[in-house]
Amino acid sequence: MLEVTSIHKGIVIDHITSGKGLKIFQKLNLDKISSPVVLLMNVSSKTLGKKDVIKIQDEVDLDLTMLGLIDQNITINLISQGEIAEKRQVKLPVKVKGLFECKNPRCITSVDDYAQSEFTLVPNGKIQYRCHYCEELTEYKL
Amino acid sequence: MSLKGRHLIDPNQLSLAELDNIITLGLEIYRNPNHYREICKGKILGTLFYEPSTRTRLSFESAMLRMGGTVLGFSDANTSSAKKGESIADTIRVLDDYADLLVMRHPREGAPLLASQYATVPIVNGGDGGHQHPTQTLTDLITIHHNKGKIENLKVAFCGDLLFGRTVHSLLKTLSRFPNMEFVFISPSELKIPKHLKDEVIKSNNVEIVETTFLEKHMSEIDILYMTRIQKERFFNEEEYVKLKDSYILDLQKLRNAKEDLLIMHPLPRVNEIHPEVDTDTRAKYFEQAKLGVYVRMALMALQLGVIESC
Numbered sequence: 001m002l003e004v005t006s007i008h009k010g011i012v013i014d015h016i017t018s019g020k021g022l023k024i025f026q027k028l029n030l031d032k033i034s035s036p037v038v039l040l041m042n043v044s045s046k047t048l049g050k051k052d053v054i055k056i057q058d059e060v061d062l063d064l065t066m067l068g069l070i071d072q073n074i075t076i077n078l079i080s081q082g083e084i085a086e087k088r089q090v091k092l093p094v095k096v097k098g099l100f101e102c103k104n105p106r107c108i109t110s111v112d113d114y115a116q117s118e119f120t121l122v123p124n125g126k127i128q129y130r131c132h133y134c135e136e137l138t139e140y141k142l
Numbered sequence: 143m144s145l146k147g148r149h150l151i152d153p154n155q156l157s158l159a160e161l162d163n164i165i166t167l168g169l170e171i172y173r174n175p176n177h178y179r180e181i182c183k184g185k186i187l188g189t190l191f192y193e194p195s196t197r198t199r200l201s202f203e204s205a206m207l208r209m210g211g212t213v214l215g216f217s218d219a220n221t222s223s224a225k226k227g228e229s230i231a232d233t234i235r236v237l238d239d240y241a242d243l244l245v246m247r248h249p250r251e252g253a254p255l256l257a258s259q260y261a262t263v264p265i266v267n268g269g270d271g272g273h274q275h276p277t278q279t280l281t282d283l284i285t286i287h288h289n290k291g292k293i294e295n296l297k298v299a300f301c302g303d304l305l306f307g308r309t310v311h312s313l314l315k316t317l318s319r320f321p322n323m324e325f326v327f328i329s330p331s332e333l334k335i336p337k338h339l340k341d342e343v344i345k346s347n348n349v350e351i352v353e354t355t356f357l358e359k360h361m362s363e364i365d366i367l368y369m370t371r372i373q374k375e376r377f378f379n380e381e382e383y384v385k386l387k388d389s390y391i392l393d394l395q396k397l398r399n400a401k402e403d404l405l406i407m408h409p410l411p412r413v414n415e416i417h418p419e420v421d422t423d424t425r426a427k428y429f430e431q432a433k434l435g436v437y438v439r440m441a442l443m444a445l446q447l448g449v450i451e452s453c
Contacts, residue, residue: 104251106249106250106251106271106272106273107250107251107252108230108248108250108251108252108253108255108256108270109252110250111250112229112230112231112250112253112256113229114229114230114231114256114260115230115252115256122338130338131252132252132255133251133252133255133256134251134252134270134271134273135251135273136251136338137338
């Protein structure tokens, strides 16, 4: 049986919908960090049936805002001294900077490096964001 | 609140009181231009036109020159450093030392907002792609006020390219903030008003709207008919443009059921969407609209430069 030991200090990204773990691994650029990282896929879960889990050992500076865009089931556990020091539920971020591009081909963000894409969530029940520059709506898709 | 030193990127940055102030001052300058001939002496307007727009550029230049100021700038991105790949941020950081106020026309949507983040002098959006054109909105509002004596309780029809038409988008968003407005959207199905804009207008102000593809259907009920050009430059596909370009042509026959005090407007330039026979109809105000645009720009710039505090 596959066994991954618990970590003493770090981050556990838990309850990832099965199949999305690899995408999150790539989006967070976890292949580029020097700390030990484990991606577990298709792990048994009482609530989800199957889930993916990512464990990152040590303190790593990560922008976890995008997790809310990708999968709102996710739980982030901050581990300290071998125990869960803090448990966070992810939410859809209201403000997003630089995580994805505006879909409008005429938007200044598509051509000017100084114009970093910046969006505000539109409260319409969909994952739609209004561009700060051109005001077009972009629907975030993983 | 004073307009001194403020940017104008989106007409929604102006409160209804500020809009009223600009329009009232514009009409005052229109009636007494000689009183304002020297107020911008020593001031410089920079015109940064990354895409051609003879009317808007000359309207701004005329406005500044009529107030005794001077003008510098470019009217074609090919003759500026943009051609060499210079960023908007760098262009602005240099040119705002050369002028007291900058007006920018750019084909990219959001470019003037980006410029305003790097400018120390007021930036005026002179039109950004299909997005916003706030001084055209001011031009439209002053024309409505001058002819109707009010901007409320009006039924306004927009006709033509409602998808890419930034003049329509800016004016619609602004008019919907005034009391008891109704709107009729007349366009081919391919050029309908964007859904997000329609939803925003309806939701934010509980405004009544009607959508149709027939120009004459609501003619007898409307107070203002705002015609627009089908803009070739907004299409990626020439075939689609050719198919749609002659969708609506306003002539006297189509106006036979219209109100006697209908206000016919057009942001110009016109191609063939208004037949020349309409020009002599007393209801046609599009050339007066262009003329009033100079005076409202004079008012705006005078307030932004702080040479007049308010009217």
